[in-house]
Amino acid sequence: MTIRTTPPPTPTVRHTGTFTPYLPPPTPGFEIRFGRTTAPGEQLSALDRARPGQVRGLGRVQLQHWGMEGLAEDAELVISELVTNAFQHGSGDSVRVWLGRTTTHVRIEVGGGGSGPQPRPRQAEPWEEGGRGLYLVDALAESWGVASSDGRVWCALALPRES
Template sequence: MPAADVDSAEVVISELATNAVVHGHGSTVGLRLRHTDDHVRLEINDHCPSAVPRPKQAGADEESGRGLWLVDALVEELGGKWGFNADGTVAWCVFPCRMPVPSENRGHATQGQSPGLQAR
């Protein structure tokens, strides 16, 4: 996954977790992150049913209200999907993520070279 995509994924995780803590009415928040061969799935559970929130674009003077709008834009940019379960307890997102294929020589020292260092 390119570094820029990792940064975007971190913002998505942060925004969804922050929403669960700030706006959820439960006493705990759970986070589950699963990786398969071709995607990552994130679930954040605040264990408290509520109305399903919707993204909105906040006005220029508003200090909050941009989180879900930002999540929507970043997940779309990553080629993923996101949403909430029917009772509003779980926010989820899924986005593609292919792990790089390891090089045959990665991690193996060659003559006169330490592991992890490249000869110049």
């Protein structure tokens, strides 16, 4: 596992969800890259299944460091869903997570590499255990989208407004 501070990623081409007005470039938080221990399409190993929880914890610590604890629960859920999707559906040999912030938003990006089909929400059946991840991202994020070049999914979570 590698953790490092990185500059903001390049803009994405495809946008879904609600339009976000211009935001200044994000301040870097962290970037993590996990190598897969199972091949794409195979049942995930215990280590790969544990990765979403590890990144949730790192995300919470970063938000606390920034003084943005009010966003932690939503960010943890979004991170968990996107990292899980990247391990389950990504076709690359690693999963990358990037977290950055502006004065009004936290930006999360997750990519599983490869050139598979573009992620999109699907209608899960009531009895299905999974299939709702992107619907949760859509409900919690002010905006989200998919980079057409590599299938990286990004979202912008608005900071809670003070009353």
